[in-house]
Structure formats: structure tokens, C-alpha cells
Amino acid sequence: MSEDGHRPDPATEAFVTHRNLLFTVAYELLGSAADAEDVLQETWLRWAGVDLSAVRDRRAYLVRITTRQALGRLRVLGRRKESYVGPWLPEPLLTAPDVAEDVELADSISLAMMLVLETLGPAERAVFVLRDVFDLGYDEIAEAVGKSLPAVRQIAHRARAHVAARRPRGAVSAAETRAALGAFQRAVETGDLQGLLDLLAPDVVALSDGGGVKQAMPRPVVGAEKVGRLLAAGVAVWGPVSTVQRTEVNGHPALILRVDGEIDLVVALRMDDGRVTGIYTVRNPEKLTRMERATAVSR
Known part of the structure; x- marks a missing residue:
């Protein structure tokens, strides 16, 4: 009214x-x-x-x-x-706990999945999202993207195969992610990294988005040994000055690190078969404006 x-x-x-x-x-x-x-x-x-x-x-x-x-x-x-200066990561959203209850929605907006969507062309991304996430009919999608119906069906098939080959392998429980984030939090708070290092997959990839405003890795860091050294350096810097808050970002467990009460970075993980295969940290202040109040998302 x-x-x-x-x-x-x-x-x-x-x-x-x-x-x-x-x-x-x-x-x-x-x-x-x-x-x-x-x-x-x-x-x-x-x-x-x-x-x-x-x-x-x-x-x-x-x-x-x-x-x-x-x-x-x-x-x-x-x-x-x-x-853009350095790796580009999607803008994280603080989300309400009920978003995680819609498994398909939470999966589609996870930072890991959003990075997979980044590997699609514009038309493929639109067709995949509208069909597989929002369940629109092919005729409606064809009108939305300005393609013929047969073309849209082909694009959907191609995009679905592309995403399937790159999305996290198998269902990832929130408990597994929370456990890994708990190890990350303990590392920051106590300096003991071993619990976190034990969870890293051999091919783990770390991405950090500072946008040229905050210090961040200029390129992806790949491999458990290199990522371990990176985490050790980060813990040495964050530990004495940070407070760590567990939260829900993009429908999944995540961490917010604050320095002097201000949000300094958001940490999200990609998990595959119980191991950490992706560590995503967002420091660009322009991308942290949605971290104080939950953003409403729906299907």
C-alpha cells in the first residue's frame, strides 16, 4: 500500500x-x-x-x-x-541465512560459481542463467537474448557442458566449508596454519582482488606450497591487527576480517571433494559496500 x-x-x-x-x-x-x-x-x-x-x-x-x-x-x-589492476573477483554480497536453504540459488551465486560464469560469453552466460537457474522457457530466453529458438537450445547445451566441466566437483556441505574457514580463522588468531595447510588441495588457486586500491596479489597463486607461503605471510600481517567474523556471503559460509573496526577483506572458499581448491579474498573497498547489511536475492 x-x-x-x-x-x-x-x-x-x-x-x-x-x-x-x-x-x-x-x-x-x-x-x-x-x-x-x-x-x-x-x-x-x-x-x-x-x-x-x-x-x-x-x-x-x-x-x-x-x-x-x-x-x-x-x-x-x-x-x-x-x-582492472590484478585479478577481478565478483562483488561479494552479505546474504541472509535463508538463502542457503535454496540450494540451487546459493550454488548459482557462490563466488566459485560466479567465477565459472565469467568464463562464458555474454549470450552463453545469459542463456545458462535464465534456463538453469531461473527456469525460463526457451521461447522467453530467445526473446531476451535476441536469438532464434534453435540457436538458444544449442547455446544452452554448450553452456551447460562448459559449466559442468568447471563447477565444483560434487556437493559441498556447509559444514565442510565452515570447518575449513575455522582453520583459516584459527590461523589468523593463533598463527597456527597447520590445520589449514592440511586442507589445501595440491592444485589450490588463490585469487586476491584489491582493484589497485588495496595491496593484493597481482596474479593468481597456484599450488599448495606457494599458497601456503602466501597464507603464512598474510597471517603474519593480519593476525596482530584483525578481528575475524564468521558470516554468510553469496549463500555460503565466509569470513570478514576487520582492522580497527573497518572491513579490510572478505574470504570465501571453493571446496572440491573435501579439500580447498580455491581461496578468494576481496579487498577492493568499492566491492565491500554490501557487507554491512544483507542483500535480498531470490529466484
């Missing part, structure tokens, strides 16, 4: 009803909450001028507008990434 006690107009009501869904679509396509919010503003401007009497499915129509705007913004974001 509006402040004067009247129902909002149908266009506003539909947009508000589906806003969290539309944000999630845009975020999964872009990996940036700030850009996703801009896409939502553009979606609203276009939606406000639509003749609703000609719209059969308002949810699908809104998703279509959002997808088109996000695809356009992907080109701009691509140029921005080309000049």
Missing part, C-alpha cells in the same frame, strides 16, 4: 514484487551489485512505458528487459575489466 492508503499502480506493484528476482538476474550476469542496481533503474524506466494490457507474463517480461539491459552493460563492464 502507498502512504495514502491506496494500492500502487499495476506497473509499480509488478516491479516491486519481482525486484529481488530482477536484481539477482542482473547480478548473476554481471558479477557486480552496483551495476545490477543501475540495470534495475534502466529496467524500471522501460517498464514504466509498457502497455500492460499487452503483457501476458509480467515476470517474464521484466526478466527480458533486465537481461537485455544487463547484456548491454556487460560490454561496458568487459572494457572496465581489461584495465
